[in-house]
Amino acid sequence: MSDGGTAPFPLAVLASGEGTNLQALLDSVHGHEAEVVGVASDRPGARALERARAAGVSTATFPAAEFPDRAARDEAMAAWLVERGARAAVLAGYMALLTPGFLGCFPAGVLNVHPSLLPAFPGLRAVEQAVAHGAHVFGVTVHFVDEGVDTGPIVAQRAVELPDATDPAEVLAALRPLEHDLLPKAVRRLAAGTLPAPPTTR
Amino acid sequence: MSDGGTAPFPLAVLASGEGTNLQALLDSVHGHEAEVVGVASDRPGARALERARAAGVSTATFPAAEFPDRAARDEAMAAWLVERGARAAVLAGYMALLTPGFLGCFPAGVLNVHPSLLPAFPGLRAVEQAVAHGAHVFGVTVHFVDEGVDTGPIVAQRAVELPDATDPAEVLAALRPLEHDLLPKAVRRLAAGTLPAPPTTR
Numbered sequence: 001m002s003d004g005g006t007a008p009f010p011l012a013v014l015a016s017g018e019g020t021n022l023q024a025l026l027d028s029v030h031g032h033e034a035e036v037v038g039v040a041s042d043r044p045g046a047r048a049l050e051r052a053r054a055a056g057v058s059t060a061t062f063p064a065a066e067f068p069d070r071a072a073r074d075e076a077m078a079a080w081l082v083e084r085g086a087r088a089a090v091l092a093g094y095m096a097l098l099t100p101g102f103l104g105c106f107p108a109g110v111l112n113v114h115p116s117l118l119p120a121f122p123g124l125r126a127v128e129q130a131v132a133h134g135a136h137v138f139g140v141t142v143h144f145v146d147e148g149v150d151t152g153p154i155v156a157q158r159a160v161e162l163p164d165a166t167d168p169a170e171v172l173a174a175l176r177p178l179e180h181d182l183l184p185k186a187v188r189r190l191a192a193g194t195l196p197a198p199p200t201t202r
Numbered sequence: 203m204s205d206g207g208t209a210p211f212p213l214a215v216l217a218s219g220e221g222t223n224l225q226a227l228l229d230s231v232h233g234h235e236a237e238v239v240g241v242a243s244d245r246p247g248a249r250a251l252e253r254a255r256a257a258g259v260s261t262a263t264f265p266a267a268e269f270p271d272r273a274a275r276d277e278a279m280a281a282w283l284v285e286r287g288a289r290a291a292v293l294a295g296y297m298a299l300l301t302p303g304f305l306g307c308f309p310a311g312v313l314n315v316h317p318s319l320l321p322a323f324p325g326l327r328a329v330e331q332a333v334a335h336g337a338h339v340f341g342v343t344v345h346f347v348d349e350g351v352d353t354g355p356i357v358a359q360r361a362v363e364l365p366d367a368t369d370p371a372e373v374l375a376a377l378r379p380l381e382h383d384l385l386p387k388a389v390r391r392l393a394a395g396t397l398p399a400p401p402t403t404r
Contacts, residue, residue, distance in 0.1 A: 117339050117361075120322040136359035137319050139339055157338035159319075159361035 008035035009191035012086035012106070014077075014094035015041050019048025021092035021113055024180035025187060026055045033191040037084040040077050042096050058084065064096075074102035081105070088190055090183070091145065095124070100147055108190060109198030110145040113183045115175050117141060117157055122150035127168045127175070136163040138171050140178045142186040146199045153199060155186050210237035211393035214288035214308070216279075216296035217243050221250025223294035223315055226382035227389060228257045235393040239286040242279050244298050260286065266298075276304035283307070290392055292385070293347065297326070302349055310392060311400030312347040315385045317377050319343060319359055324352035329370045329377070338365040340373050342380045344388040346400045354401055357391075358384050 011034045015022050022039060030036045039052035044061045052059045060080050067073035078101065081089065088108035091098075103110055116126040117139035123129075130138055139159035146152035158178040165171050189195045213236045217224050224241060232238045241254035246263045254261045262282050269275035280303065283291065290310035293300075305312055318328040319341035325331075332340055341361035348354035360380040367373050391397045 117319055117322065117337075119335060120319065133321060134356040135319075136343075136356060137341055137361045139361070141338075154336045154338060156365065157363070159339045159341070159363060161359070161361060163358065 008033060009108075009187075010035050010037045010085040010087050011187065011191075012037065012081040012084070012089040013039045013048075013052075013092050014089060015039060015048030015092045016043050016046055016095040017048060017093045019046065019051045019092065020176060021090075021179055021183050022048045023051050024184055025090065025092065026051065026057070028184040029187050029191070030055065030057075033188050037086050038081050040081060042073075042094070048092070070097070071099050071101060074099040078102045078105040090187060092183070097149070098145060103145060103147070107198075109195070111155065111183075111186055111190065112143055112145045112150070112152070113179050114141045114143065114150050115172060115179070117159060118143060118150055118154060125168075127171050131165055131168050131171060135165070137161050138165065138175060140175050140182055142182050144198045153196065155189075155195060156182050158182050210235060211310075211389075212237050212239045212287040212289050213389065213393075214239065214283040214286070214291040215241045215250075215254075215294050216291060217241060217250030217294045218245050218248055218297040219250065219295045221248065221253045221294065222378060223292075223381055223385050224250045225253050226386055227292065227294065228253065228259070230386040231389050231393070232257065232259075235390050239288050240283050242283060244275075244296070250295070272299070273301050273303060276301040280304045280307040292389060294385070299351070300347060305347060305349070309400075311397070313357065313385075313388055313392065314345055314347045314352070314354070315381050316343045316345065316352050317374060317381070319361060320345060320352055320356060327370075329373050333367055333370050333373060337367070339363050340367065340377060342377050342384055344384050348401045355398065357388050357397060360384050 013022050036057050039059045041061050049059045062073050062077045082105050089106050089110045091112040118141040121129040137159050142156040143154045144152040160174050215224050238259050241261045243263050251261045264275050264279045284307050291308045291312045293314040320343040323331040339361050344358040345356045346354040
């Protein structure tokens with residue numbers, strides 16, 4: 001329960017992979033403006049889970065194979081996170097779509113960080129898409145999640161000019177520091193209540 | 203006729219409006235790497251025409267109303283420009299689509315400058331689209347023109363972060379200097395033959 005605004009904002013993080021954005025949150029806002037109360041993953045082997053445990057944060061895995069369908073998986077995941085007190089969620093490299101039921105459990109919003117300047121290059125392999133398109137400017141977007149694929153309202157964006165980019169891995173490496181700067185800033189604003197209202201998905 | 207590479211590259215410019223990008227070309231590459239051999243407009247009242255005349259550049263207008271269809275208008279416009287020796291064309295605020303027949307008359311390519319980070323926000327009122335979408339990063343793209351709407355290969359892009367933008371006019375004002383820097387640089391590369399080949403449209 002909140003003690004009236006002085007307690008850190010209780011936050012869930014979902015991650016599927018390496019977890020560098022989770023680490024950025026753990027190293028910055030965690031224990032200050034926000035408290036990461038649980039890290040959930042669809043992949044039991046995700047390195048993000050190790051990072052959470054190393055920071056003393058509870059973890060749980062929800063592999064699709066263990067549930068009859070996506071709705072059931074998302075329901076179980078939301079229940080675990082809400083039980084831990086989470087009022088918002090951050091997708092930090094979480095690679096699956098979320099059901100409206102999941103989104104509805106987090107009234108303060110669900111944030112995602114995406115490695116393109118949305119609305120350009122939504123979906124998977126965004127950096128590869130951008131390189132293949134011949135983009136000279138790349139960037140990252142933090143946005144509220146809605147029921148579409150990377151379609152929700154934009155919260156923050158940063159850009160980097162890489163006019164000679166041909167290697168997606170190099171572009172991604174250039175984008176990482178932007179993500180690690182932008183996402184904690186967005187979470188601080190979420191915790192402070194200074195973001196616009198999230199989209200309604202119910 | 204070329205004297206083997208030392209003469210300025212003969213360039214056509216198409217403009218519909220104010221002509222600030224034309225002015226940027228007249229003030230930079232014109233008479234140096236490139237020679238603007240003619241400025242064509244679909245609008246007789248375009249301020250761009252005055253700018254051309256002030257620089258001693260020939261002008262002609264091709265209003266749609268004076269031709270049976272777009273193909274006839276574009277054919278007449280291309281004929282006038284080719285007769286003046288143009289080998290490439292630059293759309294500097296030219297607000298009409300061009301026929302494949304027009305594009306085919308300029309083997310070195312047709313360049314356009316567009317006020318968004320393509321592929322985001324193609325078409326008319328790009329800045330208004332971006333502001334309405336809630337973009338935090340804006341930008342300009344120079345690209346080769348093909349038969350689509352702002353779909354051709356990207357030649358250059360520049361971005362500016364305006365996270366609090368709500369006024370399209372202010373965003374456009376912020377983008378103008380980027381256009382005026384980027385377009386002459388692209389024309390220099392075109393004249394020097396260091397751009398990738400333009401798309402084939404025939």
